[in-house]
Amino acid sequence: MSAALAAGFASPVHDAQAVFRCVMMAMARPGTVRRIAVPLDPPGCMQPAAAAAALALCDFETPVWLDEALSSHPHVREWLRFHTGAPVVAASRAAAFAFVADGRALPAFSTFALGTLDYPDRSVTAVVAVDALHEGMGWRLTGPGIPGETRFIAEGLPADMLDRLAGNRGLFPRGIDIVLVCGDRIAALPRTTIVEA
Amino acid sequence: MYVAVKGGERAIANAHALLDHSRRGDHAVPEIAPKQIREQLALAVDRVMAEGSLYDRDLAALAIKQARGDLIEAIFLVRAFRTTLPRFGHGEPADTAAMQIRRRISATYKDLPGGQVLGPTFDYTHRLIDFALAAGAPVAEPAEAGEGEPADTPHVTALLDGEGLIERNPPQPSGRPVGDLTREPLAFPADRDLRLQNLARADEGFLLAMGYSTQRGYGRTHPFVGEIRFGEIEVEFVPEDLGFAVPLGRIQVTECEMVTQFKGTAETSPQFTRGYGLVFGQSERKAMSMALVDRALRAREFGEDVVAPAQDEEFVLSHSDNVQATGFVEHLKLPHYVDFQAELGLIRQLRREHADRAAAAGFTREAAE
Amino acid sequence: MNAPTLTGYNFAYLDEQTKRMIRRAILKAIAIPGYQVPFASREMPMPYGWGTGGVQVTASVIGPQDVLKVIDQGSDDTTNAVSIRAFFARTAGVATTTATADATIIQTRHRIPEAPLTDGQILVYQVPIPEPLRFLEPRETETRTMHALEEYGLMHVKLYEDIARHGHIATTYAYPVRVAGRYLMDPSPTPKFDNPKMHMSPALQLFGAGREKRIYAVPPYTRVVSLDFEDHPFEVNRFDKPCALCGAHGVYLDEVVLDDRGGRMFVCSDTDHCGTRQEQGHRGDLSTPREGSAA
Numbered sequence: 132m133s134a135a136l137a138a139g140f141a142s143p144v145h146d147a148q149a150v151f152r153c154v155m156m157a158m159a160r161p162g163t164v165r166r167i168a169v170p171l172d173p174p175g176c177m178q179p180a181a182a183a184a185a186l187a188l189c190d191f192e193t194p195v196w197l198d199e200a201l202s203s204h205p206h207v208r209e210w211l212r213f214h215t216g217a218p219v220v221a222a223s224r225a226a227a228f229a230f231v232a233d234g235r236a237l238p239a240f241s242t243f244a245l246g247t248l249d250y251p252d253r254s255v256t257a258v259v260a261v262d263a264l265h266e267g268m269g270w271r272l273t274g275p276g277i278p279g280e281t282r283f284i285a286e287g288l289p290a291d292m293l294d295r296l297a298g299n300r301g302l303f304p305r306g307i308d309i310v311l312v313c314g315d316r317i318a319a320l321p322r323t324t325i326v327e328a
Numbered sequence: 329m330y331v332a333v334k335g336g337e338r339a340i341a342n343a344h345a346l347l348d349h350s351r352r353g354d355h356a357v358p359e360i361a362p363k364q365i366r367e368q369l370a371l372a373v374d375r376v377m378a379e380g381s382l383y384d385r386d387l388a389a390l391a392i393k394q395a396r397g398d399l400i401e402a403i404f405l406v407r408a409f410r411t412t413l414p415r416f417g418h419g420e421p422a423d424t425a426a427m428q429i430r431r432r433i434s435a436t437y438k439d440l441p442g443g444q445v446l447g448p449t450f451d452y453t454h455r456l457i458d459f460a461l462a463a464g465a466p467v468a469e470p471a472e473a474g475e476g477e478p479a480d481t482p483h484v485t486a487l488l489d490g491e492g493l494i495e496r497n498p499p500q501p502s503g504r505p506v507g508d509l510t511r512e513p514l515a516f517p518a519d520r521d522l523r524l525q526n527l528a529r530a531d532e533g534f535l536l537a538m539g540y541s542t543q544r545g546y547g548r549t550h551p552f553v554g555e556i557r558f559g560e561i562e563v564e565f566v567p568e569d570l571g572f573a574v575p576l577g578r579i580q581v582t583e584c585e586m587v588t589q590f591k592g593t594a595e596t597s598p599q600f601t602r603g604y605g606l607v608f609g610q611s612e613r614k615a616m617s618m619a620l621v622d623r624a625l626r627a628r629e630f631g632e633d634v635v636a637p638a639q640d641e642e643f644v645l646s647h648s649d650n651v652q653a654t655g656f657v658e659h660l661k662l663p664h665y666v667d668f669q670a671e672l673g674l675i676r677q678l679r680r681e682h683a684d685r686a687a688a689a690g691f692t693r694e695a696a697e
Numbered sequence: 698m699n700a701p702t703l704t705g706y707n708f709a710y711l712d713e714q715t716k717r718m719i720r721r722a723i724l725k726a727i728a729i730p731g732y733q734v735p736f737a738s739r740e741m742p743m744p745y746g747w748g749t750g751g752v753q754v755t756a757s758v759i760g761p762q763d764v765l766k767v768i769d770q771g772s773d774d775t776t777n778a779v780s781i782r783a784f785f786a787r788t789a790g791v792a793t794t795t796a797t798a799d800a801t802i803i804q805t806r807h808r809i810p811e812a813p814l815t816d817g818q819i820l821v822y823q824v825p826i827p828e829p830l831r832f833l834e835p836r837e838t839e840t841r842t843m844h845a846l847e848e849y850g851l852m853h854v855k856l857y858e859d860i861a862r863h864g865h866i867a868t869t870y871a872y873p874v875r876v877a878g879r880y881l882m883d884p885s886p887t888p889k890f891d892n893p894k895m896h897m898s899p900a901l902q903l904f905g906a907g908r909e910k911r912i913y914a915v916p917p918y919t920r921v922v923s924l925d926f927e928d929h930p931f932e933v934n935r936f937d938k939p940c941a942l943c944g945a946h947g948v949y950l951d952e953v954v955l956d957d958r959g960g961r962m963f964v965c966s967d968t969d970h971c972g973t974r975q976e977q978g979h980r981g982d983l984s985t986p987r988e989g990s991a992a
Contacts, residue, residue, distance in 0.1 A: 143713065144707065144708045144713060145708070145760065145761060147713065147716070147717070148708075148716075148759070148760040149760060151716075151720045151757075151758075152758065152760060154724065155720070155723060155724060155727065155758070155901075156817075156901070158724055158727045158728060158916075159727050159901045159914075159916045159917055160916075160917060187717070187720070188717060188720060188721055188724075189717075190714055190717050192714075192718065193721070227721075247845075248845035248846070249841050249842070249845045250735075251729050251732060252722070252725040252726075252729060252732065252734045252735075254725070256721075256724065256725075274877075275730050275877045275915075275916045275918070275919040275920075276727075276916040276917055276918055276919065277918055278897070278899075278917075278918040303879070304729050304732060304879060304880070306728075308724070308725070308728040321727065321728035322728055322729070323728065323729075323730065323877065323916075336774045336775060336776045336778070336779035336780075337779045337783065339776060340776055340779060340780060340783075404740075404744070407740040408740050408741065408742040410740070411739045411740040411741075412706065412710075412712065414712070510737070510739075511737050512737050513735035513736060513737050513738070513910040514910075515735065516837055516838050517838070642835075642836055642837060642838065646837075651740065651744075651745065652745050652908045654744070654745075655744035655745025655746040655747065655749075655908060656745055656746045656825065656908055657746075658744060658746065659744065659745070659746025659747060659825070660746075662746070662747065662769070662777055662806075663769065663770050663775055663777075664770075664807070664886075665770055665951060665952075666770045666771060666807045666808055666870075666887075666888055666949070666951070666966055667807060667869070667870040667871075667886050667888060669888070669934075669949075669950070669951060669952055669966075670869035670870045670888040670889065670890070670934050671869050671870075672952065673869065673934050673935075673936075674865070674867060674869045674934075677865070678863050678864075678865070678867075681864060
């Protein structure tokens, strides 16, 4: 372990559980914003909430893809590999998890694994950093996990994000599941959520 | 007055105490030690290791003691322990041709390089209860093999392959590491590596019945026992940080190679095909059954019609595991009264309606419930 | 590392790698409601059929702050419920309860509690056969294709044959549902009485099938519709009488045989619900007179 390598979870078993519960409830209740109460100081431009999700969910069985902003930092890859053992892959389509630090440069969904009709679960979960997460305003969200409708918006995503999400919804049951992070805050847009302006 | 049943916790504790007491049996009889089971019930230990999928004689012996000799229960104990062990990787392919042989027979040749070695077998014992054994008769020393280098014992299939008479073992599909159904859920169709792993862990009785059924025409494979060998092999492992193979230890295995129905096309010359069985410890019944079923399950590969149970991959692989099977069969003894109540309600309603219809049609009304 | 409660084993028994694998499956299950996610189910220290799937799901979700309730047939005190509750008390050191309202996680076999579940609660079902089409088509390869193509005609044919033969749909438990308008799902062998509780439930519903190696989910506030026909709408099981102990109507009842001369009584299957009502002063036909009644 190099001296520069930042620490992982202070309490691996309980921190992983707490982070997972947070991600799970975010996925179960799309458009709700939660705080990950596990302090982390990850390297580079990796957001603490993204780092927490990586530590809680990735291991040697999950190929991980990093965007340019993350892969260009010397310590991010090393930190991930040391703490999770996850193989960092260059081919985005092979990844079970994609970490995107620059939400504005989010690659097209079609560059990732979107599952098959037989196995729609064999699809990527993208953890995308944004500038801000707002609950109760902005986009109109409907679908499973949402009583009636709810308002939610994330700032710092591509201009055509709603079109992309509509396209993703059209693929159902195939599709990408998105976890949005900002600092220690987290929200999710699973493939079931209908997002409109 | 009715009071809902309470006290499940105490009932369970009492049942466990009674189980422990029953396990011990008559205190006038000395308590059995796991090492006695390990040494004197070695074939039971072998079966528990094979189907428990963990090579540890002492642990298997202890499990047999704990399970009061119920081998499926012992297998279950070993499996539940195995699942908590960290996994470091997989061993290197073992070289069974280099086996230190204790028994080796071929049914296809009268004699062959390395010879036929009868070894410790029940085969030609007369099945007469040996009452002298009850008193603990002294055991004669076995005959020793002569001095000198142990002879080379090439596989019979290798001899056949020398003439091109038998198919080569198909290689593992490239780019895919060997499967492990304890780490990945089994998906169908399954490749041969996963099928063989499933069969190696499968219930001996299930495989025996399946193998037997192929002999009676339910997916016939025209088998010949090319060879059965039992003995010790070395297990090697390549640690990530070393990069070269280091020996982990020696294990006993039984291997069976069946030489089966030949195949050929207009383009390819006819060749015998193979069925393969390998199990921990000494169990020819299981290794032979496994080889028969392995060959039957290769039906798709050889373009044979899948018509018999033993050829049906989903059927065989989904029902071969005795820990799964015993769990699901025995779970029927758990309370199901909520669902039964739902059925009771429906059947009473249907009978009422049936009786009403019969009455309306002028028939004699059925006796009321 | 935190000190484990049971020496030699990790918190909640499962190793961390196994928990991560199951947690990833749960996330995909939530994202694809009603779809059965294959997972590498582990051998648990209790038999297959005793709730190994539910136990693995609970073990992967539970934390030290949780309060766990376990029911079997609606009761907290049936032996298997007692056994599973004791397993988590021992391996995770969590608080347990019998009160539905106090629980954060409820593991169940065959029932959904009568008291409405609330936002943030998690209901974990033990599932024996997760595939709703399995008894119509035993082959996994075939049923997988049916789900992929949303080809559920076979199930409608089966239900319609029931009507032709018996005048009713003859399925009384494990009654198939459509989730969020897409996947056909087995609600586990709960009586169909409980099906309406799944619809738009505020609780997260997770389903674990250990032997069959499948996990599936219904997110909170998700449409769950029981299959039916226009001329044969879905109906729940009905009982002629209220609970003999607490007088509750509109709850699921167990039939208790009192003697061999046809003596029967019907009491709440949900023991917590029944006990709570009795504490509140509700009485049924066969309950003991209230002691020390102030009235």
